[in-house]
Amino acid sequence: MKTFFALLVIFQSINLAHASWERLSTHITQSTYQDIIERLTGVRYIVTKSGVGKVRDRFAPDNMNLIRQYLIESLFDVGFSSIDSELFPMSSQGKRYWEDEQERPDGQNLTVEMEGRQHDQEIILLGAHYDTTGINRPGANDNASGVAAVLTIAQAFRKAMVQTNRRLLFFFFDGEERGFAGSRRFFEKARRRGANIRLFINVDMIGHSPQALLRASYDPRPFKSIGAFIEEVNRRFDLGFRLEAWREHMSDNQSGKRNGFPTVSIFEDGRQKNDFRTITYPYYHTPEDTLDKLDLQYATEVTRLIAGITYAAAETEETWETADFSCARYLAGHFNL
Numbered sequence: 001m002k003t004f005f006a007l008l009v010i011f012q013s014i015n016l017a018h019a020s021w022e023r024l025s026t027h028i029t030q031s032t033y034q035d036i037i038e039r040l041t042g043v044r045y046i047v048t049k050s051g052v053g054k055v056r057d058r059f060a061p062d063n064m065n066l067i068r069q070y071l072i073e074s075l076f077d078v079g080f081s082s083i084d085s086e087l088f089p090m091s092s093q094g095k096r097y098w099e100d101e102q103e104r105p106d107g108q109n110l111t112v113e114m115e116g117r118q119h120d121q122e123i124i125l126l127g128a129h130y131d132t133t134g135i136n137r138p139g140a141n142d143n144a145s146g147v148a149a150v151l152t153i154a155q156a157f158r159k160a161m162v163q164t165n166r167r168l169l170f171f172f173f174d175g176e177e178r179g180f181a182g183s184r185r186f187f188e189k190a191r192r193r194g195a196n197i198r199l200f201i202n203v204d205m206i207g208h209s210p211q212a213l214l215r216a217s218y219d220p221r222p223f224k225s226i227g228a229f230i231e232e233v234n235r236r237f238d239l240g241f242r243l244e245a246w247r248e249h250m251s252d253n254q255s256g257k258r259n260g261f262p263t264v265s266i267f268e269d270g271r272q273k274n275d276f277r278t279i280t281y282p283y284y285h286t287p288e289d290t291l292d293k294l295d296l297q298y299a300t301e302v303t304r305l306i307a308g309i310t311y312a313a314a315e316t317e318e319t320w321e322t323a324d325f326s327c328a329r330y331l332a333g334h335f336n337l
């Protein structure tokens with residue numbers, strides 16, 4: 001709760017934005033987050049218009065269909081009127097999962113948007129991947145924790161009817177576990193059509209530990225200032241982020257970065273090949289990545305922080321050219337620090 005009040009205090013100091021943030025943050029609660037993540041991890045039944053069931057993974061085609069239907073209905077329920085659903089062939093790295101190539105299902109990205117008030121052509125994208133690595137792998141931390149955060153935040157923006165200066169995109173990627181297939185598809189197309197994505201915030205594994213294991217990875221060259229901004233927010237929220245410029249978090253952020261978009265990835269470390277110093281979540285990519293390993297109060301606090309970063313990035317009046325965006329000016333002007 002400490003973080004929650006710290007957030008309130010910080011955002012209370014924003015003059016115009018104060019009321020919006022307060023409305024937004026009241027919808028980011030542990031009970032909302034918990035309800036979502038229990039359904040994503042097969043602890044509770046998913047009930048949709050087209051089917052009912054518990055999902056033991058987000059891998060088997062039947063489970064994926066139910067999960068997609070759940071995400072779509074959860075977004076429609078709070079008033080999103082159109083959901084973009086893009087089917088794409090899974091990358092070749094998917095082949096090892098299916099004996100018969102004919103059985104390889106398509107991937108499917110899901111997106112909803114909220115129009116910007118003034119700078120509608122400038123996009124702030126918040127995304128998480130919803131697939132897991134295999135049958136009976138519920139992927140509670142990787143990455144139901146991130147999906148629940150993005151869905152909770154998307155719903156909060158709609159419920160609170162908060163519109164920001166920039167356009168907001170909430171993204172649910174498929175195929176991250178198979179070569180970042182969904183995000184690669186999306187960002188390659190975005191680059192070709194010249195989409196003005198000002199920041200992609202990727203969320204992948206945020207729910208396990210209240211210790212200082214959460215990291216924010218970013219590329220300092222195009223986006224030094226957003227790193228400094230998150231660092232400042234982090235310090236004041238006392239959440240114990242470790243910020244790592246340049247660190248190669250292997251997740252959908254790679255797709256954003258490779259296509260030239262400013263990207264921040266918020267994550268907990270899993271077991272990484274050839275880097276045993278970073279073992280902090282031993283259940284990574286195993287059937288034991290289950291909901292009981294997570295700390296849902298902590299995950300909700302991290303979700304609030306991510307909501308704050310998303311809101312601030314979408315709301316600031318700064319022109320926000322990547323080269324000269326001034327963190328100090330932003331903080332001084334909008335957070336009254």
Ligand SMILES: [Zn+2]
Pocket residue numbers: 129142143176204205251
């Ligand atoms: Zn992941």
